[in-house]
Amino acid sequence: MSIEMRWYIRVVYWMLCLLGWLPLRALHALGVAVGWLLARIDNPMRHKAEYTLSCINTGFGEEKRHFLTATLIEAGKSFLEIAKIWTRDPQRSLALVREVRGGERFDAALAAGRGLIVAAPHLGCWELLNYWLCSRTRIAIAYRPPRQPELEPLLIRARGGFAAEQVRAEGSAGVRTLFKRLVAGGVVGILPDQQPKQGEGEFAPFFGRPALTMVLLSRLAQRTGATVLFAFAERLPRGAGYVLHFLPAPDDIADADLPIAIAALNRGVEDCIRLAPHQYQWHYKRYSTPPTE
Numbered sequence: 627m628s629i630e631m632r633w634y635i636r637v638v639y640w641m642l643c644l645l646g647w648l649p650l651r652a653l654h655a656l657g658v659a660v661g662w663l664l665a666r667i668d669n670p671m672r673h674k675a676e677y678t679l680s681c682i683n684t685g686f687g688e689e690k691r692h693f694l695t696a697t698l699i700e701a702g703k704s705f706l707e708i709a710k711i712w713t714r715d716p717q718r719s720l721a722l723v724r725e726v727r728g729g730e731r732f733d734a735a736l737a738a739g740r741g742l743i744v745a746a747p748h749l750g751c752w753e754l755l756n757y758w759l760c761s762r763t764r765i766a767i768a769y770r771p772p773r774q775p776e777l778e779p780l781l782i783r784a785r786g787g788f789a790a791e792q793v794r795a796e797g798s799a800g801v802r803t804l805f806k807r808l809v810a811g812g813v814v815g816i817l818p819d820q821q822p823k824q825g826e827g828e829f830a831p832f833f834g835r836p837a838l839t840m841v842l843l844s845r846l847a848q849r850t851g852a853t854v855l856f857a858f859a860e861r862l863p864r865g866a867g868y869v870l871h872f873l874p875a876p877d878d879i880a881d882a883d884l885p886i887a888i889a890a891l892n893r894g895v896e897d898c899i900r901l902a903p904h905q906y907q908w909h910y911k912r913y914s915t916p917p918t919e
Contacts (some may be wrong), residue, residue, distance in 0.1 A: 651865030661702030
């Protein structure tokens with residue numbers, strides 16, 4: 627795919643490059659300041675996170691005002707850390723991985739050779755997880771083009787450090803590409819909590835409330851027999867690095883009954899979130915589309 631960036635997007639990328647020279651500790655400290663401001667001033671991100679948290683009972687045992695501040699601080703860190711992940715040498719970024727928990731599950735799935743779907747929620751630093759996966763195997767990453775088309779070349783360039791195959795998760799051509807990779811025993815990465823377009827998903831419980839949920843992942847798993855693992859990169863305190871987690875998928879994720887399968891998909895996302903609840907992207911509007919009566 628041709629990478630043609632408009633001049634102002636190039637300026638943004640150059641600014642990211644400059645920020646990327648800062649140590650991770652410094653970037654995360656700046657992120658704390660950004661998140662603290664987001665928690666205290668009127669802004670759309672705070673409103674979205676407040677709405678999402680008001681819809682559900684997460685059971686995390688923390689007062690929601692404190693939880694909101696903590697999650698916006700983690701969001702601030704996520705904004706700043708991509709400057710280092712996207713613009714520096716990918717091998718140096720991988721040096722920030724301090725531990726891999728459940729890595730034997732990933733190795734076993736690769737060795738089985740029957741295809742692997744890595745479900746990576748909007749949790750922690752998924753851009754670093756992408757690099758780690760690409761350093762271990764060839765992988766096709768499914769993505770949805772951004773609403774601002776001019777940003778797409780930036781995303782493709784930034785995420786191409788290990789030459790991952792980036793596949794648009796829309797239309798029959800993209801789905802066929804993912805299907806072929808899995809049938810051939812390959813690896814596919816998908817954001818399981820990406821909200822689908824109307825008509826491309828179904829409603830399933832997410833922390834006790836119906837949320838429009840993708841059906842693509844479960845259908846691919848059912849039709850190809852591929853293994854499904856959930857994974858995320860947990861951000862350690864004070865810029866100390868990251869811990870990668872690989873979790874088994876709930877048993878029903880490839881069930882022939884689609885409502886059962888996508889309910890299992892959301893449970894898998896919940897299992898990941900409970901390990902690092904503040905690091906979930908709660909400002910992502912999972913409940914923006916209400917179920918029809």
